Amino acid sequence: MNKKRVGIIGAGPSGLAQLRAFEAAKNEGHDGPEVVCFEKQSNWGEMWNYSWRTGVGQYGEPIHGSMYKYLWSNGPKECLEFSDYSFDEHFKKPISSYPPRPVLFDYIQGRIKKNNVRDYIRFDTTVRWVSFDEETQKFTVVLDNLKIDKTYSEEFDYLVVASGHFSTPNMPYFKGIEHFPGQVMHAHDFRGADQFKDLNLLIVGSSYSAEDIGVQCYKHGAKSVTLSYRSSPIGVAWPEGIKEVPLLTHFENDTAFFKDGTSEKYDAVVLCTGYQHKFPFLPDEMRLKTKNNLYPDHLYKGIFFNELPRLIYLGMQDQYYTFNMFDAQAWVSRDCIMGKYELPSKEERRLDINKWLAENEAHTSNEAHVDFQTAYIKELLSLSNYPNFNVEKVAEMFKEWLKDKEENILTYRDKSFKSVVTGTQAEIHHTEWMDELNDTKERYLYQEESEESLADKVKVSAI
Amino acid sequence: MNKKRVGIIGAGPSGLAQLRAFEAAKNEGHDGPEVVCFEKQSNWGEMWNYSWRTGVGQYGEPIHGSMYKYLWSNGPKECLEFSDYSFDEHFKKPISSYPPRPVLFDYIQGRIKKNNVRDYIRFDTTVRWVSFDEETQKFTVVLDNLKIDKTYSEEFDYLVVASGHFSTPNMPYFKGIEHFPGQVMHAHDFRGADQFKDLNLLIVGSSYSAEDIGVQCYKHGAKSVTLSYRSSPIGVAWPEGIKEVPLLTHFENDTAFFKDGTSEKYDAVVLCTGYQHKFPFLPDEMRLKTKNNLYPDHLYKGIFFNELPRLIYLGMQDQYYTFNMFDAQAWVSRDCIMGKYELPSKEERRLDINKWLAENEAHTSNEAHVDFQTAYIKELLSLSNYPNFNVEKVAEMFKEWLKDKEENILTYRDKSFKSVVTGTQAEIHHTEWMDELNDTKERYLYQEESEESLADKVKVSAI
Numbered sequence: 001m002n003k004k005r006v007g008i009i010g011a012g013p014s015g016l017a018q019l020r021a022f023e024a025a026k027n028e029g030h031d032g033p034e035v036v037c038f039e040k041q042s043n044w045g046e047m048w049n050y051s052w053r054t055g056v057g058q059y060g061e062p063i064h065g066s067m068y069k070y071l072w073s074n075g076p077k078e079c080l081e082f083s084d085y086s087f088d089e090h091f092k093k094p095i096s097s098y099p100p101r102p103v104l105f106d107y108i109q110g111r112i113k114k115n116n117v118r119d120y121i122r123f124d125t126t127v128r129w130v131s132f133d134e135e136t137q138k139f140t141v142v143l144d145n146l147k148i149d150k151t152y153s154e155e156f157d158y159l160v161v162a163s164g165h166f167s168t169p170n171m172p173y174f175k176g177i178e179h180f181p182g183q184v185m186h187a188h189d190f191r192g193a194d195q196f197k198d199l200n201l202l203i204v205g206s207s208y209s210a211e212d213i214g215v216q217c218y219k220h221g222a223k224s225v226t227l228s229y230r231s232s233p234i235g236v237a238w239p240e241g242i243k244e245v246p247l248l249t250h251f252e253n254d255t256a257f258f259k260d261g262t263s264e265k266y267d268a269v270v271l272c273t274g275y276q277h278k279f280p281f282l283p284d285e286m287r288l289k290t291k292n293n294l295y296p297d298h299l300y301k302g303i304f305f306n307e308l309p310r311l312i313y314l315g316m317q318d319q320y321y322t323f324n325m326f327d328a329q330a331w332v333s334r335d336c337i338m339g340k341y342e343l344p345s346k347e348e349r350r351l352d353i354n355k356w357l358a359e360n361e362a363h364t365s366n367e368a369h370v371d372f373q374t375a376y377i378k379e380l381l382s383l384s385n386y387p388n389f390n391v392e393k394v395a396e397m398f399k400e401w402l403k404d405k406e407e408n409i410l411t412y413r414d415k416s417f418k419s420v421v422t423g424t425q426a427e428i429h430h431t432e433w434m435d436e437l438n439d440t441k442e443r444y445l446y447q448e449e450s451e452e453s454l455a456d457k458v459k460v461s462a463i
Numbered sequence: 464m465n466k467k468r469v470g471i472i473g474a475g476p477s478g479l480a481q482l483r484a485f486e487a488a489k490n491e492g493h494d495g496p497e498v499v500c501f502e503k504q505s506n507w508g509e510m511w512n513y514s515w516r517t518g519v520g521q522y523g524e525p526i527h528g529s530m531y532k533y534l535w536s537n538g539p540k541e542c543l544e545f546s547d548y549s550f551d552e553h554f555k556k557p558i559s560s561y562p563p564r565p566v567l568f569d570y571i572q573g574r575i576k577k578n579n580v581r582d583y584i585r586f587d588t589t590v591r592w593v594s595f596d597e598e599t600q601k602f603t604v605v606l607d608n609l610k611i612d613k614t615y616s617e618e619f620d621y622l623v624v625a626s627g628h629f630s631t632p633n634m635p636y637f638k639g640i641e642h643f644p645g646q647v648m649h650a651h652d653f654r655g656a657d658q659f660k661d662l663n664l665l666i667v668g669s670s671y672s673a674e675d676i677g678v679q680c681y682k683h684g685a686k687s688v689t690l691s692y693r694s695s696p697i698g699v700a701w702p703e704g705i706k707e708v709p710l711l712t713h714f715e716n717d718t719a720f721f722k723d724g725t726s727e728k729y730d731a732v733v734l735c736t737g738y739q740h741k742f743p744f745l746p747d748e749m750r751l752k753t754k755n756n757l758y759p760d761h762l763y764k765g766i767f768f769n770e771l772p773r774l775i776y777l778g779m780q781d782q783y784y785t786f787n788m789f790d791a792q793a794w795v796s797r798d799c800i801m802g803k804y805e806l807p808s809k810e811e812r813r814l815d816i817n818k819w820l821a822e823n824e825a826h827t828s829n830e831a832h833v834d835f836q837t838a839y840i841k842e843l844l845s846l847s848n849y850p851n852f853n854v855e856k857v858a859e860m861f862k863e864w865l866k867d868k869e870e871n872i873l874t875y876r877d878k879s880f881k882s883v884v885t886g887t888q889a890e891i892h893h894t895e896w897m898d899e900l901n902d903t904k905e906r907y908l909y910q911e912e913s914e915e916s917l918a919d920k921v922k923v924s925a926i
Contacts, residue, residue: 052641053634055518055525055652060631060741062518062525128743129592129605142592144743151747168523171516178515181657183646189518194644195731268658278523280591280607284614 004033006337007141007156009281011039011121012046013323014162014315016112017330021386023115024084025334033157033337038143040064040126044118046164048105054189059146061126064167066209066275069192070216070439071101074208078417078426079397080323083389085111086421091445096429098413100439108323127281130159132308139310158337161279162314162326165292168278171271174204176251180269187213187272193220196268200224202256204248205272206234213270215409218242219434226266228258236409277316286311292318294373295360300349301383302356302376303329304336309343312336320373320398324389328377331384341383370398390420410434467496469800470604470619472744474502474584475509476786477778478625479575480793484849486578487547488797496620496800501606503527503589507581509627511568517652522609524589527630529672529738532655533679533902534564537671541880541889542860543786546852548574549884554908559892561876563902571786590744593622595771602773621800624742625777625789628755631741634734637667639714646731650676653733656683663687663728665719667711668735669697676733678872681705682897689729691721699872740779749774755781757836758823763812764846765819765839766792767799772806775799783836783861787852791840794847804846833861853883873897 006022008015015037022032040061043049050067057063073080076097081087087095090110095103112118124147131140139156169186177184183195187209193216201222203214206229214225218241225242227234233244246259257263277296279287286308290296296316298306305311312333315326335341343349356376363372374395381388397417404412413433416426429436429444436443469485471478478500485495503524506512513530520526536543539560544550550558553573558566575581585606591614592605602619632649640647646658650672656679664685666677669692677688681704688705690697696707709722720726740759742750749771753759759779761769768774775796778789798804806812819839826835837858844851860880867875876896879889892899892907899906 050641052643052647054647055649056632056634058634058636060633060739061743126743142746144747149747149750149752169519170523171519171521173521178513180515181655181660183658184515184517184654186518191647192644195646197644276523280524283605284607284612287612289612 004157004337005155006033006035006158006160007139007154008035008037008160008162009127010046010161010163011037011041011044011123012048012162012164012315013108014164014326014330015039015046015160016044016108016117017323017326018160018162018314018333019117019120020084020112020115021327021330021334023117024331025338030338032334035120036154036156037121038125038127038141039121039123040146042123042147044112044121044123045105045108047166048101048108050101050105052191054185054191059124061146062167063188064164066166066188066190067101068190068213068216069194070220070437071212072413072433072439073098073100073104074212074413075320075322076397076401076415076417076426077104078419079321079394079401081389081419081421082111082323082327083387083421084327086419086424088419088422088424094424094427095445097415097417097426098429098433100441100444102439102441103444106441130282130286132283132286132311137310158310158312160312160314160333161282161288163279165277165316166275168276169271170274170276172273174248174250176253177269179253180251180266181254182266183268185268185270187270188275190270193217193222197221198223199267200265201226202248202264202266202269203227203272204269205274206230206232206244207272207274209274210234210272211236211409213272214242219410220437223267226256226264228256236406239410288313288316290316293360294318294369295356295376297353297357300343300353301329301332301380303333304343304349306346306349306353309336309349317373317376320370321377321394324394325373325377325380328380328384328386331386332380335384366402367399370395370402374398393420467620467800468618469496469498469621469623470602470617471498471500471623471625472590473509473624473626474500474504474507474586475511475625475627475778476571477627477789477793478502478509478623479507479571479580480786480789481623481625481777481796482580482583483547483575483578483790484793484797486580487794488801490578493801495797498583499617499619500584501588501590501604502584502586503609505586505610507575507584507586508568508571510629511564511571513564513568515654517654522587524609525630526651527627529629529651529653530564531653531676531679532657533683533900534675535876535896535902536561536563536567537675537876538783538785539860539864539878539880539889540567541882542784542857542864544852544882544884545574545786545790546850546884547790549882549887551882551885551887557887557890558908560878560880560889561892561896563904563907565902565904566907569904593745593749595746595749595774600773621773621775623775623777623796624745624751626742628740628779629738631739632734633737633739635736637711637713639716640732642716643714643729643732644717645729648731648733650733650735651738656680656685659731660684661686662730664689665711665727665729665732666690666735667732668737669693669695669707670735670737672737673697673735674699674872676735677705682873683900689719689727691719699869702873751776751779753779756823757781757832758819758839760816760820763806763816764792764795764843766796767806767812769809769812769816772799772812780836780839783833784840784857787857788836788840788843791843791847791849794849795843798847829865830862833858833865837861856883 126144129142139159144151169188196217203210218225227244228248249257418425587610589607594603602622607614632651659680666673681688690707691711693710712720717728881888
């Protein structure tokens with residue numbers, strides 16, 4: 001019998017977790033399926049693979065990444081640590097709890113570089129169209145090799161969609177915005193705070209992007225930052241120079257008007273108005289149609305598309321848990337594909353989905369949302385052999401983090417947490433976050449190393 | 464026998480010309496095929512349908528338009544006039560030779576609003592994938608109704624690709640650009656000069672976009688404009704405040720370095736580095752693969768894809784002639800589909816293509832290029848009953864325009880040309896172009912009207 005074939009769309013944290021899961025099974029001596037991963041970009045990492053480009057890439061495909069310069073983790077790294085590859089194992093020493101993007105990207109890559117995972121990935125390859133044959137129970141995937149401009153088709157028994165959901169902007173219209181004279185961009189196209197130096201910046205939105213871009217621009221020298229919220233403000237203790245106002249109603253030239261009747265002139269606008277779950281390569285009956293939330297409908301255990309469970313979605317939830325959630329999902333997905341985990345009937349799956357949907361509906365506070373996703377992670381961990389970790393402890397850290405942010409949005413990244421994987425307490429970083437304008441890995445790791453080598457030199461001279 | 468089905472991709476000037484051509488045949492009493500046009504946007508006009516959006520649209524599809532505020536025709540309108548619908552017929556009075564975008568868009572719409580062309584267009588509908596069945600000689604087109612998020616397939620006997628080739632940016636990498644602190648955008652995302660007021664702007668490129676965006680930004684208050692060319696400068700007499708420099712080699716922070724060893728600091732960069740012919744919805748063997756030039760290979764008479772002539776491309780040439788060329792092409796395409804114009808054998812078509820390719824290769828001057836495209840238009844006109852017009856006279860106007868621009872890039876738009884369709888001499892516009900900062904249709908048509916009504920009033924009081 002031929003080996004089953006598994007197609008994975010996207011080599012970001014979720015797709016790489018899926019590849020890692022199959023490698024883990026192989027290392028345990030199991031004979032796995034044939035796995036191929038398709039990645040539109042020329043390197044792995046998806047969102048974490050920063051690009052200066054906006055709009056479209058080298059080959060004219062829409063840019064995937066929404067990543068910007070000066071992005072530092074906005075949650076403790078101890079809440080996203082791989083339970084099978086610790087930060088200690090990667091960096092060989094304790095680091096701080098809130099590293100910048102290049103450091104996190106380095107960490108993601110460290111785990112997969114240990115294996116031959118890269119061999120399974122076809123880079124510069126985008127998926128054009130997918131169809132499913134009920135009779136053969138196979139997916140036909142039309143692929144486009146962007147580098148050589150060549151299309152071709154392949155068949156798969158399982159399809160894993162790991163293409164993320166923070167790539168396609170949701171961009172509402174505000175009356176008069178077409179006449180606003182300054183720069184108008186969506187957070188997706190934001191590449192760094194520098195261009196907003198000395199400007200009065202209006203940010204529309206009240207979620208993570210709005211909060212983080214607002215604070216970054218404040219830190220890097222914007223003259224003022226105004227955040228406009230739809231239903232409720234972020235509500236933390238803002239420093240002077242950042243404020244929240246109710247919903248933007250319209251523009252008149254460079255003046256923005258808000259729901260409370262106030263108005264103000266701005267130099268630039270960043271729309272942090274969220275993203276769409278968008279799967280243009282899938283027929284609509286296979287598309288996950290959902291708003292961003294902690295438990296999208298139609299996915300059994302948050303991953304198996306109920307109408308067609310050979311179609312698996314990874315990482316489609318709104319996220320407290322990230323890398324470790326993708327792992328926990330990928331291990332369950334793998335076990336199902338390899339026949340170690342059997343799915344119940346469609347009706348039973350439906351009942352289970354409904355149970356989680358009802359539970360999700362019942363809560364509104366951030367703390368309750370943390371508990372909800374914690375329960376989901378525990379459920380996933382019970383279904384596979386992904387190394388267990390102290391999820392309750394992680395939930396506590398999330399709640400502490402929520403408090404820290406509320407207390408002081410400018411200093412919460414200076415706090416230190418303790419790893420549930422290794423027990424290591426994070427270092428206090430050499431520079432306070434508000435004073436640190438350089439986000440390179442070299443700078444991040446520099447001072448400590450130089451102090452160490454200084455200590456070595458002192459020892460040598462003392463001999 | 465069932466009616467033949469024709470699918471048209473795109474409702475811009477080319478797609479609309481195709482619809483108009485079929486309407487014209489119908490009006491002449493001919494029984495035409497069933498025609499369906501698919502348009503990604505919610506209105507027709509493609510490039511001429513200005514949108515404030517950049518990146519992706521309401522439904523997450525890449526934005527088609529590269530149109531910006533304050534765009535005025537950069538060639539005399541007498542060189543693009545429809546020979547079956549004059550400017551006089553539309554505006555009922557003479558207007559100037561270089562109208563702004565809203566006025567040209569109004570003109571394009573005037574002709575098609577006379578018919579029921581709109582009924583044939585499915586808006587908010589994008590083409591996902593096309594395949595061709597050799598046996599049935601039919602195209603299967605997978606469509607996506609963006610408004611209701613629904614995909615479906617339809618079959619067509621002919622497919623007309625009229626999706627343009629100024630939508631997908633070509634964006635080269637320059638060393639250090641990822642660290643340039645200011646705004647970096649491609650011309651595709653340029654929406655107006657206002658945001659560059661008082662800034663030192665670097666424009667990379669030496670074609671129409673570079674020239675026009677540079678001059679617009681100068682006109683609307685940029686502190687300085689530098690144009691960097693690859694092989695040869697635009698070379699017109701630039702005013703103080705605009706200059707041309709050789710190719711950009713790299714950036715160091717906000718300083719750009721050029722091939723002649725000079726360097727300068729900039730606040731923002733606009734890459735006017737051209738566009739890709741991009742057809743992601745077609746299998747690569749059906750894709751027109753070409754650089755932007757006056758006679759792309761693989762197209763018989765510039766339109767019939769030689770490997771599969773039921774696949775028709777409109778408007779894929781680099782353009783002196785625009786609207787009238789699309790018309791001339793669409794009429795030939797129509798006659799072929801309706802069996803009035805028979806294609807020769809593949810080999811004969813190949814020989815004809817080769818002849819044109821060789822001819823195109825032989826010339827390098829702008830004047831010779833005008834003559835080349837003029838010969839091509841004459842060839843097209845000889846193949847259908849599209850109303851003939853004095854192409855030689857239009858060629859002369861193009862050459863005069865080239866000279867005008869070289870003489871004074873700031874005043875060439877104040878010149879007046881004579882229509883070859885109606886013989887009407889264009890009005891001198893009420894305001895010199897350099898002083899006219901408002902590009903609305905109302906403003907463009909305003910003063911004259913008010914003077915007329917003033918004259919009327921004077922007459923009345925005199926009675």
